[in-house]
Amino acid sequence: MVNQPLPLNAIHAFLVTARHLNLTRAADELCLTQGAVSRKIATLEQWLGFALFERHARGLHLTVRGALLLPQLKQGYELMQSATDQARQPDDVLRLRAPSCSMRWLLPKLVQLEQQYTDLHVKLTTILAPNEQLENFDAAIVYGNAPPGSHPLFEEQLTPVLAKTLLDDKPLTVADLANFTFLHATNDERDWQLWLHAQKVELAMRRNQHFTTMDLAIGAAIQGFGVAMADITLVKSDLAAQRLIAPFDAAVKTGAAYSLISREGKETPPHLATLVAWLCQPD
Structure with a gap:
């Protein structure tokens, strides 16, 4: 069993069905028939060697083993999706994360940047509670104490x-x-x-x-x-x-400041240096 390929489509069907606990709604989201969804789940159950759902008159319930498996499969599937989404990003798109409180300062600068560099595009994600991690981002604005190696923006x-x-x-x-x-x-x-x-x-x-x-x-x-x-x-x-x-x-x-951290190394995307220099220039 362990040498058989992992049934990714069946895992996706399981995750959607586990979220709805209803075959009709899961089938609607997956654009499949209820029978097709049931067959995909049965394929995964056969691959695993145990049942994932208990079927009741009022709907579905996860089995004990299904409930234990769900968060791990969900995390793994989301990680694969994130990795493939990142790989599909065009080379000229820079992923920037910034706290929502910085938008009044940041947005006009990004508008001017893309007007001057028409082949450069920034995908902006705003967050309420910024941290210093750059996972899945090329650059991030952080608020508080300036991290080591960061670029100062303003106090x-x-x-x-x-x-x-x-x-x-x-x-x-x-x-x-x-x-x-x-x-x-x-x-x-x-x-x-x-x-x-x-x-x-x-x-x-x-x-x-x-x-x-x-x-x-x-x-x-x-x-x-x-x-x-x-x-x-x-x-x-x-x-x-x-x-x-x-x-x-x-x-x-x-005592707090706004700073910019950016990805470093051989995999630095094109135009990242331009974005960093633009945001760090004095007003």
């Missing part, structure tokens, strides 16, 4: 921002901020606390709204929802277009 510097419509003609003081809704990029409100501490000010924050990313908090500020603590670099274009106003000159460094 995080925070200052309050709000929509111009919320301001009147008189100068705004730090104490006046208490009249607004405070927009937070984190639940612990550490960005606001850091800036207020640097100003040696204690301020009651009576109205608060929390978001999962700084980008969402900035977007709410643009809509006039309240005052957000924003990175100066990320809101540079919003300040220039006066979608936002930074009423104070004071900014505070958080």
